[in-house]
Amino acid sequence: MAYRPDPVRVYGHWLLAAAGLSLAAAAIGYGIPKVLPTFHLDPLALGLIYAVIALGLNIVNGQAGLFSIGHAAFAGIGAYTAGGLSTMVGPRLFGWGPGMPAQLDSPAAAVFFMASLLAGGLVAALFGYLVGIPTLRLRGDYLAIATLGFGEIMRVVLDNTASLGGPLGMHGIPRFTTYPVIGVALVLTLIVCRNIATSVPGRCFVALREDEIAAESLGIATTRVKVNAMALSAGIAGIGGGLLAHRLGSYMPVDLSWVRSVEFVLMVVLGGSGSITGTVIAAITLGMLPGEMLQLTKWPWLQKLIGNKMVVYSVLLIVMMLVRSLWFKGGWELSFQWMRDSAARLRRRLSRREGPANG
Amino acid sequence: MIFWLQQLTNGLSLGAIIALIALGYTMVYGVLKLINFAHGDILMVGAFVAIYAAMWAAHYGIPVWFPLIMPVSMAFCAALGVAIEFVAYRPLRNAPRLASLITAIGVSLFLESVGQWKLGAGRHAFPALLSDHRIEALAERYGFYVYVSDLVIFASTLLLLVALQAIVKFTRFGKAMRAVSQDPEAARLMGVDVNRVITGTFALGSALAGAGGVMWGMKFGAADPLMGMDPGLKAFVAAVVGGIGNVPGAMVGGFIMGVAETLVAACSIPIGRMWGSDLVIVGSNYRQALGFLILILVLLLRPSGLFGRHEPEKV
Known part of the structure; x- marks a missing residue:
């Protein structure tokens, strides 16, 4: 008799995962706006979008151990591409008037919006690829500076491109990024990142981070893997940038500056470089921080204390690095495996407590 | 011709400051083996120290002279640099280099944001520490301005x-410095206090950054809390290029860097006509991008810089 695996056992966790993720997307998309007071919604939306960009950066900075300080530029490229499609092509296709529609008004428009986000991601990935080919032969600090240089060049070029708004940037981008859109985008990004992390390319990235020479001697084409990581990461950041542009309604060259890139780096580092869960938590926290601080009028002393965002950021950055041993675990993920393990650990501890005979 | 000679002179005077930084x-x-990202911001602090020192000197009737103000700035910045090293970099001596790079960025952001917070984000006028005379003979005869x-x-x-x-080449400290830069471990074994x-x-x-800050402030007549970014990045590029x-x-x-930037800023290159108007690349708009273009080109063609020696990586 042929071996017939039990379909529930084989596909069960797939179904479970699919159900759970759909539930998560629905919870973000429809649950949060219902539950949360309105004035927390905007900061949280920013935090969730930043999570998408930070997840992109996490592939390069966290998993592959390449230090990029240019991801604000990749996000900006995505934002300008998607925003440009919405403001320049959208009106011709869908007759959007001078005042853009407040929401996606037809399925065709929704498809167009998705396509423009993807286009933003693709263009950003292309830039990531092109930037990666020459610069990724550099290592460590040099790579950081080269990506920083790329970001600054993009900023200056956009500053001087009158047709894209010059220093004022792009305005009147329709605000299509609603909570359901964010929910779906974030969950899809999570799936992609998680699957990459646990498959061959992701393992290659981690191998590179741990020891480049050893990885090379195992037959990993280091430069190619790095370029792939960069393109992938830039693409995800580009999609996040498109989302951000359609949330904020405008995007400026200043948003591409390296200071913004450092904010994304901070999210990845704070999350314990390499950890997807940590990155998402850190991105949401740091993304919400500025918006939430505006609402601290109840506690003036607290507002005064953290009123200067960048002072808090910079001190956080230094202190985090000084007490690195507490943070830099990096391996922890919120996963089924972890839940199973901790449940087993709990059970063991409980059973041990029942009687000394078991111990 | 005089125009380009003039630009070359400007470039050299800018380049000297960049070299210093x-x-x-x-x-x-x-x-x-650390990129000290805070270097540009130490420069900013140097410029502000000079502003306040000049104010203080003027208040007490001490002549506001360049040779009096600059050492004050330099001393303050030296102390600041040592303090930063002690607080932010020394605890990370054995950590991965990325960690100290991130700390350096943190220190840089810290100095900038505290500057913006305490000094205001606006520009402060920089006192004239030197006369603004120019050499009249050249100006009258050739229209060539040298201040x-x-x-x-x-x-x-x-x-x-x-x-x-001279310090690096001929003193004991310089010798120790060169030894540490060659091999910290071996230097330690030879009795150098690393x-x-x-x-x-x-x-x-x-x-040196403090001195550079005073000169940068004098050259451009103003100082603001973010002024360190631009010279800092340019000087960094210069260091990598060299x-x-x-x-x-x-x-x-x-x-x-100084000469290239000044010359490019002086150019405007017509690139054709479009929709009835001339398209011109105005060099000065792109002067900030130029440095990075040079940087990326140098990194591609000679990753160890013009004068650097390539060191193969060892396991």
Whole structure:
């Protein structure tokens, strides 16, 4: 008799995962706006979008151990591409008037919006690829500076491109990024990142981070893997940038500056470089921080204390690095495996407590 | 012709300052293999110290002279550099280099944001520490402007460069510095107090940054809390172009950066007509991008810089 695996056992966790993720997307998309007071919604939306960009950066900075300080530029490229499609092509296709529609008004428009986000991601990935080919032969600090240089060049070029708004940037981008859109985008990004992390390319990235020479001697084409990581990461950041542009309604060259890139780096580092869960938590926290601080009028002393965002950021950055041993675990993920393990650990501890005979 | 000669002169005077700042980067990188991102912001602090020192001096009737103000700035910056090294970099001596790079960025952001917070984000007028006379004979006969202040800046920069080179080449401390930059472990085994050398290097480099800040402020007549970013990045590029860790390389790189930037800023290149109007690339709009273009080109063609030696990686 042929071996017939039990379909529930084989596909069960797939179904479970699919159900759970759909539930998560629905919870973000429809649950949060219902539950949360309105004035927390905007900061949280920013935090969730930043999570998408930070997840992109996490592939390069966290998993592959390449230090990029240019991801604000990749996000900006995505934002300008998607925003440009919405403001320049959208009106011709869908007759959007001078005042853009407040929401996606037809399925065709929704498809167009998705396509423009993807286009933003693709263009950003292309830039990531092109930037990666020459610069990724550099290592460590040099790579950081080269990506920083790329970001600054993009900023200056956009500053001087009158047709894209010059220093004022792009305005009147329709605000299509609603909570359901964010929910779906974030969950899809999570799936992609998680699957990459646990498959061959992701393992290659981690191998590179741990020891480049050893990885090379195992037959990993280091430069190619790095370029792939960069393109992938830039693409995800580009999609996040498109989302951000359609949330904020405008995007400026200043948003591409390296200071913004450092904010994304901070999210990845704070999350314990390499950890997807940590990155998402850190991105949401740091993304919400500025918006939430505006609402601290109840506690003036607290507002005064953290009123200067960048002072808090910079001190956080230094202190985090000084007490690195507490943070830099990096391996922890919120996963089924972890839940199973901790449940087993709990059970063991409980059973041990029942009687000394078991111990 | 006079126009380009004029631009070349401007470029050289800018390049001298950039070279001065680049030395700080290159020395710290030499001994610590760390890009001191806060270097540009130490420069900013130097400029502000000069502003307040000048105000204080004027208040007490002390003459506001360049040779009096600049040492104050340099001393303050040297102390600041040592303090930063002690608080932010020393605890991370054995950590992965990325960790100290992130700390350096943190220190940089900290100085900038505290500056914006306490001094305000606006521009502060920089006191005229030098006369604004120009050499009249050249101006009248050729329309070629050379300012006395530029000459003084240039001369004092060269003086500092030579002094530094002498320190590195001929003193015991310089010898120790070179030893640490070659191999910290071996230097330690030979009885060099590595930590003290690093502290000294930070003091030296930061003092140069302070001097650079005063000169930058005098050249452009203003200071603001974010002023350090631009010279900091340019000087860093200069250091990489010259081969980071290499002292003469940083000087040459600084001059290359200054001259290239000034010459490009002086250009405007017509690239054709479109929709009935002339399309012109205005060089000065792109001067900030130019440095990075040079950087990326140099990194691609000679990753170890113009004067750097390529070191193969060992397991």
